Amino acid sequence: MSTIVVRCCAVLVLLTTPVFAQEVVVQVDPRVELVSALFRSGGRREYNQGRVPRWNVALDSLFNANAGHAALPIARRLATQYNVGFFAPISLALHLRPAPALGVVPELATAASLHRTWTTYPDSTTAFVAAFASFWGESRFDAFLRAHSALTDTTRQRLRALVERGVVAPWFRRFWGDSSISRLTVMPGLTVATASYGLDVASPDGKREGYAVIGVTKTDVDGLPRFDSTDVHTVIHELNHPYVTAVLRRAPPSLRSVSDSLYRGVAAEMRRIGYGTADAMLNEALVRAAVIRYLRTTVSPSAAATEIDAQRREGFVWIADVAAALDEYDTNRDRYPGFDAFVPVLVERLRQAMAAPSSKP
Known part of the structure; x- marks a missing residue:
């Protein structure tokens, strides 16, 4: 990811400043x-x-x-x-x-x-x-x-x-x-x-x-840590995890059931990249699809399409279907004020993905 729109609220540094209500x-x-x-x-x-x-x-x-x-x-x-x-x-x-x-x-x-x-x-x-x-x-x-x-x-x-x-x-x-x-x-x-x-x-x-x-994966010529646009992507990815994890804790059995079925079809590939259970795969798929939605709404549709291609190469072959489901959720917030309300629809979209994985970005 080469560019990210710069629109961030002020950041609070706990070690040096008082605690205010920052995000x-x-x-x-x-x-x-x-x-x-x-x-x-x-x-x-x-x-x-x-x-x-x-x-x-x-x-x-x-x-x-x-x-x-x-x-x-x-x-x-x-x-x-x-x-x-x-x-x-x-x-x-x-x-x-x-x-x-x-x-x-x-x-x-x-x-x-x-x-x-x-x-x-x-x-x-x-x-x-x-x-x-x-x-x-x-x-x-x-x-x-x-x-x-x-x-x-x-x-x-x-x-x-x-x-x-x-x-x-x-x-x-x-x-x-x-x-x-x-x-x-x-x-x-x-x-x-x-x-x-x-x-x-x-x-x-x-x-x-x-x-x-x-x-921290990079240092400068003085041996001090440095960060670049790849780390922006990582921050966005990881900040979605606390939200996804909470959704999955509350999710109905039907979501776990469809996740188990999806996993059986891609288990070898998922284990290869470190996701040894259906729960881990679903958590990661939702996070990656959320990153795609983030890019679509804060950067550009082309950035989202590039990310979909990258995730397919990683092994998430049906990520476009999950991303499309999250698009559906986010463009209908009058019906779905929070993601929990959308979970039954997500279950149905995942069932459809099992039947015919999308090939379109």
Whole structure:
């Protein structure tokens, strides 16, 4: 994506300014960086692809100095024996109190938004969180962050500038018709690098916060993180995930049934690109179709058509049908004030797609 219309509300930077009622916040989250570093030490491949050499060197130094800490074997066991990885560690981090408390927020311990790894095995969760908090204190992780603030501040400022220039922030709430998300937070992932994630934290009172963790994949000549138009696309993609995830939590069984049927026809291709279940495929397909709708309404129809072609090449052969369904939804908002109201129609459109996948952009 080469250009994005510049129409973004002001971005709030939590680390330097007071909290106002803004739609998007850009910040470095220390909880996310530490949990990522622990799973890096535990050997998870997706946490060992860092593209910021000076950050990698700093983490190596920190962990070498704390090589005997009990958190390391716990993280290694979770990462290897129990296959905990990808967005699961970050999900836990986002459900923790800020430092120095760092315990799971009590009312979030069984939240639907907390990855099932942590709710299924609460004893293991308790042990890891205790070790996490202990490592934070004993390694003086707060001092580590201060020592590297030039890097983290530059990263945050550059990501903030990218979001301000390139993301139409009000679009997400308007499109999904979901006002439950009080704040969207975009954060750089210095350790996750080639991966990016979109998550939410859902409170019992129905309020939610949405998060986009954007992997840092590029540096400038000084070794500092930089961002470009490809990262704008990633931000847009990940900011749709919290909305889609909530829709799928509430969705009727009929949507899961049609998703299962769709998946059977493309399972091998979906597994090849990392989507091992029908639920994961449907979540990703809706997000990718939402990106197409975003491009159609904020950039141009040709940008949307280009994106459809790209997604077909990725393996989402019926993405044009899903995108057409989202067009139908968004052009009939008098009938569908929010996406939940459109789900029965989506089920029917997916059934039609199974019968005759669209070949038109």
